[in-house]
Amino acid sequence: xxxxxxxxxxxxxxxxxxxxxxxxxxxxxxxxxxxxxxxxxxxxxxxxxxxxxxxxxxxxxxxxxxxxxxxxxxxxxxxxxxxxxxxxxxxxxxxxxxxxxxxxxxxxxxxxxxxxxxxxxxxxxxxxxxxxxxxxxxxxxxxxxxxxxxxxxxxxxxxxxxxxxxxxxxxxxxxxxxxxxxxxxxxxxxxxxxxxxxxxxxxxxxxxxxxxxxxxxxxxxxxxxxxxxxxxxxxxxxxxxxxxxxxxxxxxxxxxxxxxxx
Numbered sequence: 001x002x003x004x005x006x007x008x009x010x011x012x013x014x015x016x017x018x019x020x021x022x023x024x025x026x027x028x029x030x031x032x033x034x035x036x037x038x039x040x041x042x043x044x045x046x047x048x049x050x051x052x053x054x055x056x057x058x059x060x061x062x063x064x065x066x067x068x069x070x071x072x073x074x075x076x077x078x079x080x081x082x083x084x085x086x087x088x089x090x091x092x093x094x095x096x097x098x099x100x101x102x103x104x105x106x107x108x109x110x111x112x113x114x115x116x117x118x119x120x121x122x123x124x125x126x127x128x129x130x131x132x133x134x135x136x137x138x139x140x141x142x143x144x145x146x147x148x149x150x151x152x153x154x155x156x157x158x159x160x161x162x163x164x165x166x167x168x169x170x171x172x173x174x175x176x177x178x179x180x181x182x183x184x185x186x187x188x189x190x191x192x193x194x195x196x197x198x199x200x201x202x203x204x205x206x207x208x209x210x211x212x213x214x215x216x217x218x219x220x221x222x223x224x225x226x227x228x229x230x231x232x233x234x235x236x237x238x239x240x241x242x243x244x245x246x247x248x249x250x251x252x253x254x255x256x257x258x259x260x261x262x
Contacts, residue, residue, distance in 0.1 A: 003052045011041040081131045082158040087122040091150035094122040107133025111163040113172045127163045
């Protein structure tokens with residue numbers, strides 16, 4: 001964006017340009033302060049084609065007259081290969097492996113990072129190899145239920161273009177770099193599980209404030225039949241189960257929901 005701003009800067013007497021860079025698609029929208037400024041800029045660059053970092057830039061008028069901030073943000077998000085995922089109505093255990101199996105149906109999943117901001121939901125960011133895969137996944141999975149009438153996916157585009165993963169563990173995963181270390185927290189959790197397996201009392205696991213819905217390191221979901229549905233499908237949601245499209249996973253009850261009473 002800085003390179004483009006310097007390029008069109010001499011034609012922007014009335015204020016700075018608005019720039020929407022779509023690097024993955026190889027183009028950008030540049031809105032100048034006035035139509036006359038845009039005409040002068042286009043005329044000049046058609047006669048003297050500019051270059052940015054050794055690459056020739058081709059200039060042409062856009063079909064859109066005004067690029068509002070909302071439109072720019074929406075276009076930016078729709079070009080993203082990273083999705084922001086919330087799993088609400090969590091009646092069954094959720095973890096990175098479940099997300100990976102679900103989302104990898106629509107393309108190559110490169111990275112997944114989970115985080116905790118809302119204790120009532122399982123939250124993650126999923127990075128695909130390209131924006132088309134992310135768009136396909138969002139179109140097919142948004143508002144879908146993973147298990148019967150529970151574990152509903154709420155998906156939106158992320159403004160992140162690249163996720164940073166330092167550890168491969170229950171909280172984050174880089175599928176292009178399987179040799180990353182598990183991190184100190186994962187080692188502590190593994191030690192706790194070993195202690196419990198040997199009959200010990202175990203130690204507290206997970207960071208302070210961590211969500212009990214995120215599972216962590218532990219045995220895979222149980223293979224018993226799911227209990228009767230406790231909550232109805234949220235408005236507008238459809239179900240991916242009955243039969244479930246995710247046959248390898250047979251849910252086990254998660255820890256009680258923070259807002260759910262026995």
